[in-house]
Amino acid sequence: MYYGLLVLFALTVIYFSVTSRLRAYVNALAAQGVILFLIVLVNMKETNFQSVILILIETIGFKTILIPYILNKIIYQNEASREIDAGLSNFFSILAMIAIFSFGFILSFWTKEVLEYSNPFHFGVAFSSIIAGMYIILTKKRLITHIMGYMVFENGIFLFSLTLLKEMPLIVNLGVLLELFMIIFVSGFFVTKIKESYNDDNIDNLTDLRD
Amino acid sequence: MHIIISIFMILTVPFLFAGLINVVKSYWAGRMGPSLFQPFYDFIKLLKKSEAIGRRTTEIFSLGPVIYLSSVLTAVLFVPFGFNRSLFSFSGDFIFFAYIMAMGNFFMILSAMDTGSSFEGMGASREAVFSLFIEPALFIILASFIYLSGKTSISSMISALNFTNSYTIVASILAILAFFIMILSEGKRVPVDDPNTHLELTMIHEVMVLDHSGASLAFVNYATYLKMTIFNALISSVIFIESGIFYSIAGFLAVNVLSAFLVGTLESTLARFRMSHIPQFLLLLIGIAIFIISSVLMGRQRGI
C-alpha cells in the first residue's frame, strides 16, 4: 500500500513529461494532493484528531481543491491549453525523468548509511520529485507551467519532510500552506498581467532585463 | 706668481692652439696658410666691430655668448691649467666644473633658439643631444680617478694618481684617449663637426652661432678654443704629474702642440661622419669610460 502510493506519486510526476496539456498537469497536481494525504495516513503512527484535520486541510483542501481551482481559473483566463513546444520532445523528457529518478534512487541507496533514514525508496521518490520539479521549471516555456513545476517541487519537499521528520510543528505547517497559497495567488496575478502585456505567457519574453 | 702665469696662459694658449691647428691643416694641404696668431687677430677685429641683431630676438640672444664665455672662464678655474695646481679647488669641484659649462651651453642654445630660425634650431638641437654623452663619460672617468686617488677635487685627484700599478696606467691612457675625443666633440672638430664648411645641414656648432657677430662672435670663438685647451690641460696634468712648475708648463705646451697636430691631421685626412653616426661615435666615449672604471675596479680588487 505504502509503496504503491509512492509509486503512484512518482507516476504523477512522470506524467508531467508525457503530456503537454495544462489541464492534465492540474489534474496530476490534484492527484498528488490525494496521494500525499494517503501517504500521511498510512505513515501515521498514533492517530491524533487534530493533526488529521490539519493534514486534511493541507493536502486535500489546499493541494487538491484550492490551488488546482486557482490554476484552472488562470488557465481559463489566459486561454491557454497546451504547453508551448519546447526544444525538447516528450520522448526526451521521459528519458530525462527516468534519469532523474534513477539518479534519485542511486543517491538514496548510496547515502543510506550516511543520512540515516529508514526508507530509501521514499527518500528517492521525494528527492527525485524535487529535482523533477526543478526540471519542469527549467525546460517548460509557459509561466503557468512554472508555477505547477514549483508545486511539484513543493510536494517533493513535503514528501521529503515526511521521510525525515516525524511531524512539522503546527504553526510552521500552517504558515507554509498560507505562503504556498499566497505565492500561487501572486504568481497567478502576474501570469495574467504578463499575458496582458505580452499576449503570451512564454518565459522567453521575459529576458529584457539583462546585462 | 702662479696666478698671473695661469691667467696669462688662459688668455693666450687657446688662440695659439687654434692657430696651430690651422697651420697644421694648411701644411697638409700644401698651402701657406694663415699666421699662427690669426685667431687672435680675428678676435681683436671682431671685438671692434658692431653687432648685427636679428629682428625677432630678445635680450637672451646677446646675453648668451657672454654667459657662455663667463661659464667657460669659471670652469677654467678648477683645472690645473699648465700647473699641477688649479687656481681654485674644493672637494667635488668637478661637478661644478661640468655643470657651469653646461650652463654656458644652456644659454648658448637658448641664444640660438632665440633667432627663431629653423636653421639655428637645428644646430641647437644637435648640440644639446650630442652633449648628452660627454658629461656622463667625463663624470665616470673622473669617478675612476677618485676611486684611484681618494681625492675629490680635479687637481688633487689627478696629482694623487699613483703610476706604480698597471691598472692606473691603463686607465690613464684610456682617459687621455677619451679626453682627446672630448676635444674633438667639444671643440666641434672633424669628425664630429666641421668648422670650415658652411653647408647648413651638416653643421652643429657653427650653425648655432651663425647670427652672432661682433663681440658676441669673438666671445663664442674664444670660449670654444678655451674649452679645447681645458681638455689639453687635463691630458697634460695626467701625464706630467708631480713635476715642477717648469716641466708642467713645458709639458702643457707640448701637449697642446701635439694635440693641435693630431687635430689638424685628423681634419685634413678624415671626412666628417654622417650625422646619424655621430651618436655612435660619442657613445664610444661612454664605452671607454665604462672600460676605465671597470678596469680600475677590477684591478684594484685583484691588486694587479
Next chain:
Amino acid sequence: MLYFILPLLFSLISFTAKRKNIDYIILVSNSVLNAIFTVYIVFIANINLKYFAVDAISKPFLLILSIVFFSSSLYSIYFLKKREIDERWHSIYTLCFILFDSLMMLSLMSVHIGLYWVLLEATTILTAPLIYFNKTKHSLEAAWKYVFICSIGIAIGFIGIIFLSITFRHSESLFFADFYGYSDPVSSLFLKIAFLFIIVGFGTKAGLAPLHFWLPDAHSEAPSPVSAMLSATLLNTAMIGIIRVLKAMYIFKEQYFANTMLLLMGFMSLFVSAVFILRIKNYKRILAYSSIENMGIIAVALASGGAGILAGIIHTVSHSLLKASLFLTSGNILDRYETKHYDETGPVMKDMKMTGIVFGLSVFGILAIPPSLSFLSEFKIMSVFISGKNYFLMVLFMLLLTVVFYGFIKMLLTMMFGEKDFSAVKKEYILQILPQMLLLIFAFGLGLFMPSAVKQILLDAANWIGG
C-alpha cells in the same frame, strides 16, 4: 506586541479611506511611531515573548530598519506627490509599504526558525506589488523574477529547516534557543547539509551569489523608496536568518564549513558584482550590483571570524544607511532626467546641486572612503585577513573592491559632470534631500565617532554570534 496592530490599523484606514492626504499622514505617523517603538524596544524595554524577542543580534538590525524606514517614508511622500496615480494604487503602496516594514520587524525579532521563514516569505509577497508599482513591462518582468526566484530560494531554505530539525531531532522544536542549548550529540553531516541549504536558500533572498539574479532586476525596476527598503533592509532580514544558524554552527564547532561556504559565496558575489559594475551603464543596476557586492563583503567578514564578525555587523549598518541614501538620491536623478543610463544624465552638480552632493557623498561612503562607517568595517576585515595571514584572499578581496571602485567613480564622474547641457535648473524639494541627509549623518557620523551605546550594541551582536 500590541504595537503591531497599529500598522494593520493604519493600512486598513488607508485602504478604506483612499485619500491621498490621509496616506501621507499615515506614512509619516507610522514611521515616527515605528522609530519611537524601535528605540523603546532596543534601549528600554526587554521584549521576550515566546516567538518574538529582541536579542543582541536583532538590535542593530532593528535600528537600521527604523532609520531607513523613516527616511524612505519621508521620501515616499515626495515620490507619491510627484506622480499622478489613482487612489487605489496610492493606498496599495501605502499599505504594502507599512506592512512590509512591520513584517520585517517581526521576522527580525522572531526566534523561531519556522516563523521566521514564514515571515520572510511574506515579505516577498508584499513587496511584489511594490516592485510592480510602475506598471511597465520591465517592472512586471522584474516582479515575476523576484517572486519566482525568491520562492524557489525560500523553498530551498525550507529544506534546510527540515535538515535542521533532523539534526536537533530530540528537542522537537524549531526555536533557535533550543538549537543552541541542544545537549545531545549532533550529526555533523546533517548540520552541514542544513547550513548549506539555508545559506543557499536565504542567501537567495539576501542577494548572495549564485542566486542573486533577481536582485538587479527588482532593485532597478522598483520605485526608488522601495529599492531603498529592499536593498537596505530586506537583504539584512534574510541575512539575519543565516547569522542565527551560523551561531549554531559556532556552538557545534562546525564553523569551518560554515565559514568556507560564506567565504565562497561572498567572493562569488563580489566577483559577480565587480564583473557587472565594470560593464553596465544603468546606474540603478549598478547600485543593485553594489548591494550584491556589499552582501558579499558582509559574508566574507562573517566568514573571517573573530573581529571580522564585528566588521560584518558594522558593514551591515553602513551598507544599509548608504545604500538607502543612494537609491533615494538616484530617484531624484531618475525623476529629473528620466533615464537610467548614466551617460545620458546631465551634469547633476550643475542642475541639482544638493542631489549631486548627497549622491557623491553616498558613493564615497559606499566605497569606504573615510570617515564612512564602511571604512571602519573594511579596515577591520583587512586586519583580520592580515592577522590570519590570508594574504591571497586579501589581495583578491582588494582587487575586486578596486574594480568596483573604478566602476563607481566612473559612473559618479559622468553623472556629476557630464557634458550634456540641460539648461533649466529645476527646483529641489526638501523631502528629496532631507531623508538622505539623515542617513548620511548617521553613516559618516558613526564612522567618526561612535557613542558607546551604539558601540555596545554592535559589540553585543558580534559577541552573540560567537567565534
Next chain:
Amino acid sequence: MKLYFLSLFVIFIGTFINLFIKNERKTFVSLITMLVSSAVGMIPALNILFSGAVSEIRLSAGYPIGDIVLRMDPLSAFFLVLIYLGSIVSSIYAVDYLKKYSDNPQFSLVSFSFNLLILSMLLLVTMQNIFAFLMVWEAMSLTSFLSILLEGEKRETRRAALEYFVYMDISFVMILTGFLIMSDAMKTTEIMRFAEYFQSNSKYSSLVFILLFFGFAVKAGFVPFHNWLPKAHPASPSHVSGFMSGVMLKMGIYGIMRFSFFLDKPALSEVLTVLFVSYITALLGILYAIFEKDIKKLLAFSSIENIGIIGIGIGLFLLGKRYDNQLISLLGISGALMHSFNHSVFKPLLFFGAGSIYLKTHTRNIEKLGGILKYLPLTSYMFIAGSIAISGLPLLSGFMSELLLYFSAIEGVRSSLIQITAVSIVTIAVLAFIGTMALLCFTKVIGIMLLGARRSKEDPQMKDDMKYSLLSMIILTVIIIFVGFFPQYSILLIKQTVLHSSSSFSLSLFDSIRESLEKVSFVSFIFILIFIGIFTLRQILQKNRKKIVEKVWDCGYQRGSARMEYTGASYVEPLKNITSVLIVEKKTDIDIKEYFPHAKDIEGSREDFFEKYMINPSVKFLKRVFDMFSGIQRGSTQQYILMGMVFLIISLLILIWK
C-alpha cells in the same frame, strides 16, 4: 602645538566661510585664510625645524579612531613648512587664475576641496595613529581628486581624475596592508612605534618596507605608478597642479622618508629596490618629458624625474646606513630633503608660469606657442629661472641639492667597499644623464615656447597684468635665487631633520658639508663677477656703435615665416632616433576623403612604455577574465535557477562525498 591647532582651525573656519559667499570673493577669503593660518602655523613648525625638539599631543576621539597622537618632529615640521609655503603661493596665484572661472559650476567645489586638501595634508604629517592616518590620507586623495575637477565637463579631465583616484586607491591599499601587518606584529597603532618592528629583525620586515615604499611611491609618482601624474596635472587648474606637484607628491616622499628613518640596518633588497626604482623613474621621467608637447604634461613628467632624484637621495641614505658610512647617508638624506624643498619651490613656479601663459593664449601645446617672452617678459624670465633651477644648473637652487647627491655618491666612490663604489658610480652616471637630458628638455621648452616668433596668427594684446600671479611667482623666484647663492645658509633649514634621521649623525659632519657649500657659494659669486666683467666689456665695446637690426639668416629664403621655425618635435628628433626602444610612437593618419583633398594631416603622439607594455595589458587581461563571466546575467529565469541548482547540487555532492 597650540598654534598648530589654531592654524588648522583657521583653515577649517575659512573653508566654511567660503561655502557661504559669492564665487568672486572666495579666492580672497582663501588667501587670507591661508596667510593667517600659515603665519600662525609656521611658528611652531619653524621652531621645531630649527630647534630639533619633538612635541607631542594626545587626544582621545572615541571609539573607531581611538587615541589620536599628533607628533611634530623635525621631519614633520619640514613638510609642514613645505605645505604652508605651497598653500600661500598657490592661494595667491589662484586669485588671478580663478577669475576667469568664477561662473563655473564646479568653482565652489574646487575651492572647498582645495582648502580641505591643505588641511588634510597638514594633519597627515603629524598623525601618529594609523587609523586616523589612513583616514587623513584618503581625505587627501579625495579632496585632491575633487580639486582636479574644475573643468569636469571635459571628458579627458574626468578620465584623468578617475585614473588618479584609482591609483590612489591602490596606493591606499598597499599602505593599509603594510600598516596592518606591522600593527598586527607589534600590537600598536602608533607609527613611531613601528620603528621597533624594523629593528626586531622580523622575517617580513623588508617585504613590508618594500610594500610601503611602493604604496607611497604611487602617491609620489615613481615609475611604474607614475601614469596618473601626466594626466591629472594637465587636467587640473594650474594652482592645483602646482600645489599637487610641488607639495602633494611630497606626502609620498614623507611616507618613504618616515619609514626609511626607521631602518637601522636596511637589507640590500630594500636599498636596491629604492635605488633601482628611482633610477628608472628619474631617467624615464625626463626622457618622456623631452618628447612631450603639452607643457603641463611635460612639467608633470619632469616632476616624475625630480621625484626620482629625491628617491636616489633616499636610496643613498639607506645605502650609507647599510654599510655604516655616515657621510654617504647624511649627504644622501640632505640631498633628498633639500631637493624636496627645492622642487616644491620651482615646480609650482613653472606650473604657475605655464598657467599664466595658458590663460593668455588658451593653448598648452608648446608647438603652437612661441615668442611669449616679448609679450610676457616678467613671467617668462621667471619661467626661465625656474627652468635653470630644475635643470640643476649652477647658481640657482636645483644645482645645490643635486650637488649634495653628487657629494654623497663621490663619497661612495671613495669607499673601500666595492658594492658602494659600484652603486655610487652608477648613481653619478645616472645623475649626469638626468642633468644633460633636463638641459635638453628645458632648452626645448624655453626655445620653442618663449623664444622665437609667435606661431599662431591671432595675436591678442598680451600683457603681464596679473598682479597676484606675478607676486606668487616672484616669491618663489626669490627663494630659488637665495637658495642658489647661499646654500650654506639654506641648508640650515634641514639641519635638525637630517640630524634627526639617524642617531649616528654628528653635528661636525653636517658642518663639514656647510664648508664645501660655502665654497660653492663663493664660486657662484666669482662667476657673477666674471659675467659682470665680460658684460661691461661688451657694453663698453658696443657703446659708440650703431646697433644693426636685421633679419636672421634663413638659408636663402627671403620670407621666412613662423611656420618655418624649428619645432619641438624636430628639436628632439636626434634623441628620438637613439631612444626609439622606449618611445612608443603612435601616428594617427587622418585619411583623405574627397577626390580633391584640401589638406592631409598626420598626428603623432607618444605612448608610455609602461602603460603600453605593463599596465594596459594587465588591465586588458583582467577585463577579458571578467568578460568571460558576463554571460551569466542573460535575462533568462530558467538559466538563473539552473545555475543556482547546479551550485547547490555540486556542493551537496561534495559535502556528502566527504
